Amino acid sequence: MTAGFRQITFPDPVQDATIETALFYPASGTAEALRFGAYPIAAALNAPVRGETLPLVVVSHGNGGFPQAHRDLALRLAEAGMVAALIRHPGNSTGDNGLANTLAIVEARPRHMNLVIDGLFADPALSPALAPERIALAGHSLGAYTALALAGGEPVTTRRETPDGPFRPFPVPHRAVRALVLLAPAPFWFPTPDRLTGVTAPIFLRTGQYDDITPDSASEVIRQGVSSPRPLDDAVAPGAGHFSFMSPFPPSRITPEIPASQDPPGFDRPAFLRGLHDEIAAFLTRIL
Numbered sequence: 001m002t003a004g005f006r007q008i009t010f011p012d013p014v015q016d017a018t019i020e021t022a023l024f025y026p027a028s029g030t031a032e033a034l035r036f037g038a039y040p041i042a043a044a045l046n047a048p049v050r051g052e053t054l055p056l057v058v059v060s061h062g063n064g065g066f067p068q069a070h071r072d073l074a075l076r077l078a079e080a081g082m083v084a085a086l087i088r089h090p091g092n093s094t095g096d097n098g099l100a101n102t103l104a105i106v107e108a109r110p111r112h113m114n115l116v117i118d119g120l121f122a123d124p125a126l127s128p129a130l131a132p133e134r135i136a137l138a139g140h141s142l143g144a145y146t147a148l149a150l151a152g153g154e155p156v157t158t159r160r161e162t163p164d165g166p167f168r169p170f171p172v173p174h175r176a177v178r179a180l181v182l183l184a185p186a187p188f189w190f191p192t193p194d195r196l197t198g199v200t201a202p203i204f205l206r207t208g209q210y211d212d213i214t215p216d217s218a219s220e221v222i223r224q225g226v227s228s229p230r231p232l233d234d235a236v237a238p239g240a241g242h243f244s245f246m247s248p249f250p251p252s253r254i255t256p257e258i259p260a261s262q263d264p265p266g267f268d269r270p271a272f273l274r275g276l277h278d279e280i281a282a283f284l285t286r287i288l
Helices: 067-079 103-122 142-150 216-225 269-287
Strands: 003-012 017-026 032-036 039-045 054-060 083-088 130-140 179-183 203-208 233-237
Touching (some): 054 142, 067 130, 103 130, 130 142, 130 269, 203 269
Parallel strands (some): 130 179
Antiparallel strands (some): 032 039
């Protein structure tokens, strides 16, 4: 199936910022060689959407990350008949990271996700093809926190936001969704399982064996906290590090000076991601 590609923006009046969003979707037309930022993709630019009652999967990148880091996942989901929306979080992305490690950004991220969903369902070219009851959220690292918060989690501040305490709850929007995909999640704003009892969607959870940023042990609060049904698909990825869940960097940028390009010794990121993305597509197809 041909993947369509389109870029769109949505306003965040609270932050007085613009949320850049890249859409990948089943399309009519022929794929061509395009550039998505610095990365090549094969897709049909601005092609008409093909299909109806399509699922929507909104993807949130990690702290200081960028949407292109999940381009291969988005292409795979479009191939599987879904609409994938990769959002760039203003104030917490590559080249625009002034709100990193602040209360403002952990409050804003779930709002960004929610505003993008509302905007897509108001978009005249896309909304007729979407099914409002078929929404999934996906995220890597801090993006997984973002998905958990919007899906019903009740976050509290950490020592990073309020170093002298007391740690306090802060408001985030909630939205009913059908599924969650959590990759190397950073759940630190949910310090106890009771902060996640409002999360009821089935979960695809993957952690990395050699992740020293968000180790598998950090996800235990998710396993204990989410309401029934319990996560349907939960595993540790052998040999993977924290950044192994991101699309590969070009050879010229695979260097220790770019930590996100690095994997544990002997790990084959492209091969791992091909299998992972097939698993995610199968999980979402089954649930959505």
